Amino acid sequence: MPNDKGVKTLILGGGLTGVCIARFLHERGHSSVILEKESRIGGLCQSETVDGFTFDTGGSHIIFSRDEPVLALMKGALGKNRDEQLRNTKIFYKGKYVKYPFENGLSELPREDLFFCLNEFIKGLISMEKGEVSPPVTFRDWILATFGKGIGECYLIPYNEKIWNFPVDEMSAHWVEGRVPRPPVEDIVKSAIGIETEGYAHQSRFSYPHEGGIEALVMALAGPVMSSIRTNFTVRSVERTRDAWVVSDGHEQVTADRLISTLPLQYLARCIEDLPEDVVRAVGDLKYNSLITVAIGVKGGVPPYSWAYIPSADLGLSNRISFPSNYSLATCPEGTSLILAEITYNEGDKVSGLGDNEILQDVTATLQRMGIADEGTIIFSAVRRHRFAYVVYDLAYQDNIDIIRKYFEGEGLHLCGRFSQFEYLNMDGCIRSALDLVGRIG
Numbered sequence: 001m002p003n004d005k006g007v008k009t010l011i012l013g014g015g016l017t018g019v020c021i022a023r024f025l026h027e028r029g030h031s032s033v034i035l036e037k038e039s040r041i042g043g044l045c046q047s048e049t050v051d052g053f054t055f056d057t058g059g060s061h062i063i064f065s066r067d068e069p070v071l072a073l074m075k076g077a078l079g080k081n082r083d084e085q086l087r088n089t090k091i092f093y094k095g096k097y098v099k100y101p102f103e104n105g106l107s108e109l110p111r112e113d114l115f116f117c118l119n120e121f122i123k124g125l126i127s128m129e130k131g132e133v134s135p136p137v138t139f140r141d142w143i144l145a146t147f148g149k150g151i152g153e154c155y156l157i158p159y160n161e162k163i164w165n166f167p168v169d170e171m172s173a174h175w176v177e178g179r180v181p182r183p184p185v186e187d188i189v190k191s192a193i194g195i196e197t198e199g200y201a202h203q204s205r206f207s208y209p210h211e212g213g214i215e216a217l218v219m220a221l222a223g224p225v226m227s228s229i230r231t232n233f234t235v236r237s238v239e240r241t242r243d244a245w246v247v248s249d250g251h252e253q254v255t256a257d258r259l260i261s262t263l264p265l266q267y268l269a270r271c272i273e274d275l276p277e278d279v280v281r282a283v284g285d286l287k288y289n290s291l292i293t294v295a296i297g298v299k300g301g302v303p304p305y306s307w308a309y310i311p312s313a314d315l316g317l318s319n320r321i322s323f324p325s326n327y328s329l330a331t332c333p334e335g336t337s338l339i340l341a342e343i344t345y346n347e348g349d350k351v352s353g354l355g356d357n358e359i360l361q362d363v364t365a366t367l368q369r370m371g372i373a374d375e376g377t378i379i380f381s382a383v384r385r386h387r388f389a390y391v392v393y394d395l396a397y398q399d400n401i402d403i404i405r406k407y408f409e410g411e412g413l414h415l416c417g418r419f420s421q422f423e424y425l426n427m428d429g430c431i432r433s434a435l436d437l438v439g440r441i442g
């Protein structure tokens, strides 16, 4: 096997996280090499342009953050190639577009549902004040304790079971606690009687690249380190010798002083011989789901929304329909619009067995029932799949991830990124992790 000249820092994976780590090291005067298995960088943030339609293959992405320095970095990297929009998001509920978040759109519900949601929220508050509610363990407990049975059963439970493709009573509550606060009672009452209220203010204004889809952000961030990215290199083995890391794709070896992995843990684990049994088991037990993105180009316009959530299983497989041509007009040819549908699945389930045509038929039927498009107006379609889309926090997650992290920490192999840290990290979270890691080791 030919042996590459040793490098200082080797980064496995050229998604957003890998690119950002290389960039931040470069800014501190350190060189690094990225090894990426695909012919292009971007990972979940890839975008494609086909027949004049530019779509994000890993589902609809927008740029937003509470983390001001990270937000400034993303905006700065895009420079003039950035459009800004006000979020106008809906939930498609019983044939109507209801305001998002659901608890801010209660007055738009059928009256019986409004009563159910309001009454159960108040009953929940009373139980809480009487000290009758134990701290939530499962995600379902948390939904019921935070929003009440009404909002839970009408929207949060069906929607979450659709997107996670996992029962909410087998998911852990730890990741939402503290992240999503209980809505103030005044807001619930206001929303129930039809006085405007807003939730999730940090997302109310968002950016999107004018040209090139979300991948334009990764490309802009990669600018200064583009020459250190090696594509078409699938990492197949990772070995630690006495004084170096040795990484190979089966044909060629690269040696490095320092190794950072942004690969899904399931892929990394496969690359390491003699991984302790408890680590192999813990990695095997981690839960995640996969994504099908369907891009649809239509003649004419689409509703003026950013996106709409679809909790009902009866309406088809899609959990969300987005309208990227409302983020940037450059995503489609003049006189047309772009729609993205997202469907989550797991290997071996019913959806995983469906071919592209069946998926397209399902999405078309959903669009028709939502009054967005029909077969006659559709002029373009594409179906894309990503194996690793969402980390699913099941009840064994914390024990499993502790075992895995302890092992890799002991080996001195740094884990960074959505499927390497195995955390629900958005782009801003990935960039923050990359910044923090480089701050520690750079």
Ligand SMILES: Cc1cc2nc3c(=O)[nH]c(=O)nc-3n(C[C@H](O)[C@H](O)[C@H](O)COP(=O)(O)OP(=O)(O)OC[C@H]3O[C@@H](n4cnc5c(N)ncnc54)[C@H](O)[C@@H]3O)c2cc1C
Binding pocket: 012, 013, 014, 015, 016, 017, 018, 035, 036, 037, 038, 041, 042, 043, 044, 045, 058, 059, 060, 061, 062, 063, 064, 233, 234, 235, 236, 262, 263, 264, 267, 291, 342, 388, 389, 390, 416, 417, 418, 419, 425, 426, 427, 428, 430
């Ligand atoms: C449906 C959906 C919508 C989203 N919307 C938003 C949004 O609106 N805003 C937001 O901020 N975030 C959003 N995100 C999150 C965002 O996509 C991720 O946070 C981010 O892309 C993760 O980047 P990463 O580099 O950590 O992982 P990845 O993108 O998964 O990168 C990992 C890289 O490793 C490579 N790789 C894998 N195996 C190997 C191997 N053996 N050898 C070499 N390379 C390998 C892969 O090809 C890939 O390039 C969304 C995610 C999803 C699923």
